[in-house]
Amino acid sequence: MRSRGGGGVGWLVIAAALAVAAAGGRVGAQWATQRDGPVQPVAYSHKVHAGDNQIPCLFCHAEARRSPQAGIPSLQRCVGCHQITAAGRPEVKKVLQAWATKTPIAWVRVHDLPDFVYFSHAPHVRAEVTCQTCHGPVETMERVRQVATLKMGWCLECHRRPRVTTVRQATASPQASAGPQATTEPQAPTDCLACHK
Numbered sequence: 001m002r003s004r005g006g007g008g009v010g011w012l013v014i015a016a017a018l019a020v021a022a023a024g025g026r027v028g029a030q031w032a033t034q035r036d037g038p039v040q041p042v043a044y045s046h047k048v049h050a051g052d053n054q055i056p057c058l059f060c061h062a063e064a065r066r067s068p069q070a071g072i073p074s075l076q077r078c079v080g081c082h083q084i085t086a087a088g089r090p091e092v093k094k095v096l097q098a099w100a101t102k103t104p105i106a107w108v109r110v111h112d113l114p115d116f117v118y119f120s121h122a123p124h125v126r127a128e129v130t131c132q133t134c135h136g137p138v139e140t141m142e143r144v145r146q147v148a149t150l151k152m153g154w155c156l157e158c159h160r161r162p163r164v165t166t167v168r169q170a171t172a173s174p175q176a177s178a179g180p181q182a183t184t185e186p187q188a189p190t191d192c193l194a195c196h197k
């Protein structure tokens with residue numbers, strides 16, 4: 001809407017989005033109302049790994065720091081531990097077998113935004129929004145499930161919150177020293193084209 005050209009493209013995308021939304025049928029959304037996420041080809045547990053054994057989220061989802069996608073770890077990452085750890089257990093044997101035959105595990109997707117939405121992990125990780133803010137207490141889950149609605153209103157509710165900045169005062173006054181200050185500007189973009197490119 002700011003420039004005729006750019007706005008036009010944006011509205012085309014949004015019109016297409018409406019058509020897609022009207023057609024319905026989103027993969028992933030069905031899990032939002034279930035207590036457990038989908039059954040996976042290997043009984044991998046976040047509770048065991050990220051909870052009991054406190055393996056950091058970013059150890060396996062390292063791409064989240066720099067990419068739109070958080071990424072699913074490669075088999076190599078699993079085998080790094082499981083060549084030895086619990087190597088005799090049936091579910092771990094599946095992993096070692098897949099590695100030996102170079103067959104990737106077909107993990108079932110849990111979260112899936114419609115294609116007309118642009119989302120990227122990197123700016124959120126940089127802004128120190130924790131994984132749990134959007135995904136819930138994954139470290140307690142045997143099977144990952146979708147916790148947030150991932151609806152537009154959910155994204156916007158957070159984006160509209162006022163930005164909090166740490167203001168460094170030039171004065172030496174102790175009361176007015178550095179501290180968090182709420183501003184009136186939103187903390188993240190709310191214009192349509194930020195999320196509908």
Ligand code: HEC
Binds near residue numbers: 046055059110135
């Ligand atoms: C040891 C590796 C490992 C660690 C550590 C790990 N994950 Fe995962 N994560 C996986 C694997 C493998 C999958 C795919 C299977 C599944 O969905 O359970 C996955 C899937 C997910 C998904 C669902 C992806 C989708 O399909 O939408 C989310 C969300 C997630 N992880 C978040 C986290 C968070 C948050 C943490 C830290 C609390 C974490 N993970 C720690 C390996 C790991």
Ligand code: HEC
Binds near residue numbers: 095
């Ligand atoms: C940093 C080391 C580490 C990595 C990386 C790792 N695991 Fe594990 N995993 C463990 C530990 C520790 C246990 C718990 C073993 C125990 O119960 O004694 C475990 C347990 C398991 C079990 C359950 C075994 C059972 O039946 O009790 C499965 C299945 C499994 N891991 C799969 C995976 C998969 C798939 C990946 C890669 C996405 C992976 N692990 C990555 C350390 C790791």
Ligand code: HEC
Binds near residue numbers: 064068119130133150
């Ligand atoms: C601001 C909310 C938000 C935060 C913070 C966030 N995620 Fe996500 N995550 C999402 C959304 C939305 C999707 C679905 C993206 C899509 O379908 O395109 C997703 C998808 C995923 C996926 C599966 C697909 C992929 O991107 O590879 C994994 C794994 C994941 N997130 C892990 C994490 C981890 C680990 C962290 C913390 C380092 C994290 N997320 C932080 C919102 C978030």
Ligand code: HEC
Binds near residue numbers: 118133156
């Ligand atoms: C809990 C708060 C929160 C939620 C929920 C959230 N975001 Fe964000 N988003 C942020 C913050 C904070 C930033 C970083 C703003 C900055 O660095 O200026 C951001 C940045 C972004 C950016 C990058 C904008 C730019 O210009 O760099 C996009 C795109 C985005 N978010 C899309 C989404 C979408 C789509 C959803 C919902 C699926 C979502 N966000 C949910 C807090 C959130």
Ligand code: HEC
Binds near residue numbers: 014021114190
């Ligand atoms: C912070 C990210 C974000 C911003 C900003 C945003 N949207 Fe969305 N929008 C989404 C997400 C996520 C969805 C998909 C989930 C849903 O349908 O709510 C969506 C879905 C839609 C749909 C599909 C209809 C529907 O209800 O499913 C339309 C149309 C739309 N947005 C228009 C807009 C317009 C117009 C603006 C600007 C006023 C805008 N969006 C700004 C994230 C955003």
